[in-house]
Amino acid sequence: xxxxxxxxxxxxxxxxxxxxxxxxxxxxxxxxxxxxxxxxxxxxxxxxxxxxxxxxxxxxxxxxxxxxxxxxxxxxxxxxxxxxxxxxxxxxxxxxxxxxxxxxxxxxxxxxxxxxxxxxxxxxxxxxxxxxxxxxxxxxxxxxxxxxxxxxxxxxxxxxxxxxxxxxxxxxxxxxxxxxxxx
Amino acid sequence: xxxxxxxxxxxxxxxxxxxxxxxxxxxxxxxxxxxxxxxxxxxxxxxxxxxxxxxxxxxxxxxxxxxxxxxxxxxxxxxxxxxxxxxxxxxxxxxxxxxxxxxxxxxxxxxxxxxxxxxxxxxxxxxxxxxxxxxxxxxxxxxxxxxxxxxxxxxxxxxxxxxxxxxxxxxxxxxxxxxxxxxxxxxxxxxx
Numbered sequence: 001x002x003x004x005x006x007x008x009x010x011x012x013x014x015x016x017x018x019x020x021x022x023x024x025x026x027x028x029x030x031x032x033x034x035x036x037x038x039x040x041x042x043x044x045x046x047x048x049x050x051x052x053x054x055x056x057x058x059x060x061x062x063x064x065x066x067x068x069x070x071x072x073x074x075x076x077x078x079x080x081x082x083x084x085x086x087x088x089x090x091x092x093x094x095x096x097x098x099x100x101x102x103x104x105x106x107x108x109x110x111x112x113x114x115x116x117x118x119x120x121x122x123x124x125x126x127x128x129x130x131x132x133x134x135x136x137x138x139x140x141x142x143x144x145x146x147x148x149x150x151x152x153x154x155x156x157x158x159x160x161x162x163x164x165x166x167x168x169x170x171x172x173x174x175x176x177x178x179x180x181x182x183x
Numbered sequence: 184x185x186x187x188x189x190x191x192x193x194x195x196x197x198x199x200x201x202x203x204x205x206x207x208x209x210x211x212x213x214x215x216x217x218x219x220x221x222x223x224x225x226x227x228x229x230x231x232x233x234x235x236x237x238x239x240x241x242x243x244x245x246x247x248x249x250x251x252x253x254x255x256x257x258x259x260x261x262x263x264x265x266x267x268x269x270x271x272x273x274x275x276x277x278x279x280x281x282x283x284x285x286x287x288x289x290x291x292x293x294x295x296x297x298x299x300x301x302x303x304x305x306x307x308x309x310x311x312x313x314x315x316x317x318x319x320x321x322x323x324x325x326x327x328x329x330x331x332x333x334x335x336x337x338x339x340x341x342x343x344x345x346x347x348x349x350x351x352x353x354x355x356x357x358x359x360x361x362x363x364x365x366x367x368x369x370x371x372x373x374x375x
Contacts, residue, residue, distance in 0.1 A: 103259055123252055123259055124336040144256065151253040155246040162245060 002136040003179055004115060006146065007033070010163045011125030013041030017166040021179050040129065044106035044119065051104040053095035122147065142182075149174050186260075187285075190268040193255060194276035201254050202277050211306045218322060222311070229319035236321075240328020247278070248333040259337070263362050264288070266339070267295050270330065270360075279303050283358075296346075299323075299356040310350050317352065321345045330360060338366040 004025060008017035015037035020027065028036070097104050110117040116134045120143045121127045128146055132139060153171035154160055160168060218236065225231040255273055260266040267285045275281050281303065287296040304323045310316040321327075327343040334341045340363040347353035 122249070124248060126249075144253070147249075148253040151249040155249040 002133040003142065004131040007037060007129040008166065009037045009041055009127040012163065013038050048104050048106035051097060054098055056094050056096045118143065145178060186265040187268045187272065190272035193257065194273040197254055197277045198280060207303055210303060214304045215308060227313065229316060233321050233324045236324040237328040240325035241332035244329040244332025245336055247329065248336045263292055271297060294359065294361040297358045297360065302356055305350055308350055321348060322350050327358060340364050340366055
């Protein structure tokens with residue numbers, strides 16, 4: 001088995017779950033895990049914000065990005081395709097991501113000689129951090145399964161409070177069982 | 184391939200392969216019991232019942248969205264039109280096996296209607312004839328809350344309400360959904 005451990009970080013950067021999957025794996029202190037979660041959350045946001053941006057060509061078609069001024073829903077009677085006209089007043093809107101159809105993501109993978117940290121952020125902002133051996137393949141399959149188990153055993157547990165630490169025994173059991181079954 | 188056809192295909196595929204089915208009567212009776220109990224608890228104050236149903240739906244939606252995302256594996260929608268197709272053709276399809284029609288777009292693409300040709304929640308239902316339920320109770324109001332909760336989790340603030348219901352004697356069951364704003368996630372982009 002090549003999966004070392006899993007950390008789940010909520011959308012506010014708080015640690016909500018941490019488990020090792022190798023017997024006897026050295027643990028960090030609870031405080032260290034909290035710091036790790038918070039730090040990673042920050043670094044993740046930074047990596048996203050430093051995504052290189054290209055200058056927006058004046059004649060380009062509108063990137064499908066939400067109008068940032070949508071807080072005041074002004075009656076817009078223009079044609080459907082011109083909902084997000086870049087306003088020249090704001091400097092940020094004169095730049096665009098390469099390939100604007102795909103939103104910028106943050107840090108997804110971090111690798112050393114001894115381990116690989118893969119981060120999967122769901123559209124709702126929850127982050128799953130998986131520590132594996134650097135040689136492990138098909139991490140996305142493992143990640144997807146973990147997300148499904150999370151959706152089932154955590155989110156569908158009516159007594160689980162959103163954004164709070166995950167203490168769901170059936171989640172633990174199913175996760176461990178599934179990971180063990182893979183080897 | 185249009186986003187509607189793409190969404191239909193995803194919904195169809197998921198419904199066939201990934202969804203556990205449950206007896207429809209169980210759903211109808213469970214939901215009916217909840218609404219009836221609320222009407223009793225709030226002593227026929229239907230405005231309050233609508234509100235409670237919406238709130239319950241909101242809490243469901245916030246959880247259900249994770250299941251939706253984990254199962255469907257879809258990425259972020261490029262615009263609100265695509266979102267509408269996803270709601271109708273994937274969301275409603277996998278959770279209720281219906282695909283309400285998306286229509287009546289406003290010109291700014293921020294508001295649309297969902298027309299429900301069928302509604303499993305309301306099978307066998309007749310509203311009480313106390314002279315007020317017909318005008319005040321939105322029986323399926325939980326659905327409005329589900330949409331609001333689910334979309335809020337993916338950074339969209341919306342407002343949803345029913346404008347007509349066959350249970351009230353209207354010709355169609357129609358829900359109006361309006362995008363209020365996209366919620367800017369995480370920290371605001373700092374200057375420089």
